[in-house]
Amino acid sequence: MKLSKSFRIALNIIAHSKIRSWLTIIGIIIGIAAIVSILSIGAGAQKTLEQNLNSLSADIITISPGFSRAMGAEAGFRGGGDIGGGPGISQGTSGSSSPKNLTTTDVTLLKGIANIAQIMGTVSGSTNSTYLGKTGKVSVDGVDPAVWRNIVTTDLKSGRYLSQGDTNVVVIGSRVANSTFNNIQVNQQITIGGQTFVIVGILKESGGSDDSRVFMPIKNAVNILEDKSSKNFDSIVVKVKNISQTDDTIAQITSKLMLSHGILQSSKVDFSVTSMKAMQESVSTTLNSMSIFLSAIAAISLIVGAIGIMNSTFTSVLEKTREIGILKAIGARNKDILAIFLFNSAIIGFIGGVLGISFGIIASGFISELAGTSTTGGMMGRFLSFTYVSPYLIIGVFLLSISVGLLSGAIPAYRASRLRPVDALRYE
């Protein structure tokens, strides 16, 4: 029998057992949709992370108050951009809750390390801003203008960077310019924290958190942000001369700061030192683990779907036993019967795959939409708000779906093919 005929008979079997076939297909749809949505959200988060981290320089080391082994940067690095890519209007509270144990003394002390090219202390927080009657919160970074222009990695779209001696001027990120302030241009005035500032530069869109920040001289920032001082910093940002010596530089920084803070045991340090490279590896590993874990959960639903296909094919074989006998009596070979039932389960896998992929893309879009509009999602919400469905994912999952169909149909199809015609014909 030609394969096309076996295929048509398989279609005929499915068409004449619609309810059972659809119930089986729904099982596959759920499994495939779960895998597609989880992997696309995972890929989107990975891509967002890479985009954000790529906007940072590998030669940057951040020192933050408080000790956080896992995410030192979370405590408040705001120099060359950080992970997250938050919205233009900050959701956080004014000022930092971290202990203010990084001081100008620390900065002066660290300047003695040979591999340090640039160093500055920064303050950061969020405050109200007003432009043309529109009020909202913006994230503000107070930086040393002379050092910041050597550390910032985002290019200018228009205007200039901050310069030494600047006062009451700001450089704003692209999202702040476009969304928060409705395409504001350089030389326009905005009110931030009750003071008027002139925009001297607008940064290009980077995909990183620079897009949603306002940079100003630290002396201005301490005036408009609550509980800030130009002698206590939310973070110290260091640019190294030689990247290959980063680990050694981190060790020196740690050693000097422990000495400066009077700490003798490394377990009691009141600061954290993080290099961008280490952070990238750490977050990437965490994201990968999360993706694998969630995919494993999704795979379980696919396994349940596969068992559904097997059950459905077994039922089909039982229902069609007499017809298998008829086909064999009129000349069908074992391989013809095998092909019919393999096609049967592959078609279920195919339809389940196509619909599952479609629903998975829709579901990931829906989750991303929800996360994007959520005001409580935090960093995870921002990651979930980007999904990426790669062509490889679609092709891979599609092939997986058909393979699952074929594999789960293989045993019942084989058993059907081995039925003796006389036994099949006697089956009631």
Added chain:
Amino acid sequence: MEPVIKMKDVWKRYNMGKAGGLTVLKEINLDVKQGEFVAITGHSGSGKSTIMHLLGALDTPSYGNIYLKGKNVKELSEDSLALLRGKTIGFIFQQFNLLPTFSALDNVMIAMEIVNTPDKEARVKAMNLLILVGLGERAHHKPTELSGGEQQRVAIARALANDPEIIIADEPTGNLDSQTGKFVMDFLRSLNKKGKTIVFVTHELELAKYASRTIYVKDGKIEKEVYNKRRLK
């Protein structure tokens, strides 16, 4: 002339597990020559249907050999057996055994498509066969939309699809009224006159009179063979 069907010391025994075995055929020796019209008759449970299954290569003997057109069925591969069933033998069953989701036309076509006859050729030939059995206008009806007699006529058309040398029929009139039954038997006789070898199983002695030879089976053994000098014309 070598017989087209030859059963040589054939035994059939079913294993019944702990209950032991059940021997349903013993020492069957039977030759059917080309163009013969043979009836196999006997009481229910005598083993006549088992003989038919063995003759049609739907089953294999526990002991002994069956030769179809000189080929020992036991020595044929699964594929060769399937080809033999598809091209050399046409089956007509008491229960009609049509594919319920297929139309009459498709039921006839499938027999040809299984042996790789091109679709167009199969369609034309199937339609002609349905016209031959008087069902040209019901070609697109499903079995459930046909009467028993019509279904059996579709089954006859299917049995003839690949122009087989041997027609094997198991109680072909068992589920039909007497008038339709007569039509079926007359049709088989006309096929026999055209040179087809026909072997049919029946428990009705009256129908056995259509055959040129009647094999009587009792308790799994051939009790006697009778050549019918006064066949029903």
